[in-house]
Amino acid sequence: MANNFRMIAKTLYGFESILAKELLDLGAMEIKEGNRMVSFVGDLGFMYKANLCLRTAIKVLKPYESFRANNEQELYDNIKKLPWEKFLAEDGSLAIDSAVHSEIFTHSQYVALKTKDAIVDRFREKYGKRPDVDLDFPDLRINIHIENNFCNVSFDSSGDSLHKRGYRSATNIAPINEVLAAGMLLMSGWDGQCDFLDPMCGSGTIPIEAAMIACNIPPNLNRKEFAFEKWSDWDEDLYEKIEESALKKVRDFHFKIKGFDKAPSAVMKAKENVKNANLSDFVEIKQQSFFESEKENEGYLHMLFNPPYGERLEIDIEDFYGKIGDTLKQNYPGTHAWFIATNFDAIKSVGLRASRKIKLFNGPLEGRLLKYVLYEGSKKKSKQENN
Template sequence: MHGLEDILAEELQQLGGASNIRTHKRSVSCEGDLEFLYRANLNLRTALKILVPVHKFTARNEQQLYDEVMKHDWSKYLKLEQTFAIDNTIFSEYFKHSKYAALKTKDAMVDQFRKKMGRRPSVDIKNPDVQFDLHAFKDQFTISVDSSGHTLNRRGYREPGHEAPMNEVLAAGLLKLAGWNKSIPLVDPMCGTGTILIEAAMMGQNIPPNLNRREFGFKNWTNYHPELWNKVLAEGRAGIRKAKLDISGGDIDGDTVLRANKSLRKFKLTDAVSIRRVALEDHKPQVAGRGMVVTNPPYGERIGRTNTNDFYKTISDVLKNNFTGYDAWVMSSNMQAFKHLKLRASKKIVLFNGALECKFQKYELYRGSKE
């Protein structure tokens, strides 16, 4: 995600086993072996997908694209009886329609199988056995095999039905950008389904984010090594450390709080996180005088007010009156409403929540003036 590149690079460094780590725009590259690939899929909190580049080439027209794809042996990654799909990201003046580039890539792959074996594998866009990723910048193409399959933010604790849940990867990124650690009391007074709080609890107890996930793209690869994966999985479970955490939150919507607590039970986190139904105005932290607020204020119907600016004024009043001594981190895409917080931001970070440009701002809540 935009704005989390350095955070992801730091995660790779801490995980161990990665070399030649480099940050790019909305991606981080590194080198590692098969065991590291498995560990990365299990443990990385701020990665959306882990792609393995297998073929790089130059193409400026559809025939060149087709010919270059035909040069590579795709049977190394895809069996005849398996289904596949091609995701694509194209930034090229030579290929105006990204779907057409993906179509030509697909044609070359299936034609290669047909020439070699007389038959071709089928395409399944929704749930392919093997997912390829086609990336182009100008005339430089890279085809990768997707080791993750579905995006890695799908941890498995999400309860369906919530209108605008925060992406789990973004929530983990906010906590890391804010510098939160398990010794700091954490509060989200507008927590919705509790994504920020659940990610914090998993971080605080060293629970691998994808421990409960069953499906990964690499499990359908020809070189899948189940014994090695089981070893990585066992190491992940052995590294969990149950710790007492001061993590709490609240929301005014009762149904949302019910979903949040169901999610906590799924991952056995009810001892680590407390989420209750409470209006923002009445929310007071369990630990007074020190801690951190990390929150993404709701908007639209869930506010229950007609004036968003007034709501942000209420947020600032509650933070100043009830959370003295805390550092408050607030993320929002509403730049106009931000002005009504009536607090001075000591740090501002630009992030994206989907297509929405947001700011993630830090407020130090002193009693009286800072001086």
């Protein structure tokens, strides 16, 4: 179709296939997985929909131009000759993000600076005035990606990273990224068809993301703005139709989602964030030490959490992760427990055999998303009953 164009959704390491499935379920075409990104085809309405509804995307980019540049002058010249006045007024504002993987261009901030110089010089020569730089709320956010000597220029339709959902006004000392939380939930197979527990919930991100998945609530419904709202082709009526259509697909939830934390300050923050997300009817947060807890209901329990890993919170790793293993084994039969660990010595201290280990990154730290299956009674008996 003539109104379709190719887009790129950026994501975290290991989430490419999950993001591709999200795009397929939303109705994207020509989906291709890459490294920390998935490309796809859709129209303007689908670009709005992708920003609103994708749980594992960090950015949605609209590619504009590609060229080869063997030095900074070629980069400058190629950027300068593009008709930026089609997209930006001379008294408007811009911001430039850049990423470089190149022996020629080794400094991303310098590439961003040269790009800015080329654009403002074009405006100055053409109109005698130039756009300003506004890093927070620009009229146009431009993304430059250089691989060796190949430069891709894109428009950033998202603005702030899509992990900034808009519900988190309060955080604890080591909050988990919302996209990472949603990706782990989807990777764990969470679909809202049973009870859920995050026994170390901090500021409540994982239970909130779990509730939004269970109820099929668009993850970025609470965001204040997207970058595309300042574009010249912004169609507010179309966006409202997209949002209305997405909200019609929200479903009810008949199980319990709970979050525990032993710190009163974390519990207070988590409750505030749950309220901000309008999920108080679905998520219960309470002050409780996981190590002094036990499974509350019969039936299958889905557990996912992000325990402290000694980087920013001082703990005795060996003792702490040993207690995690003991508590799961003794107090949580009939549970599939998932958690992310970035300390590989800590994993050994759990004392249970993980049935799955998936490589992920929590920020810059390499980690593993681990799955532990806790059976009701003996493992042999459970298998016989399941069969």
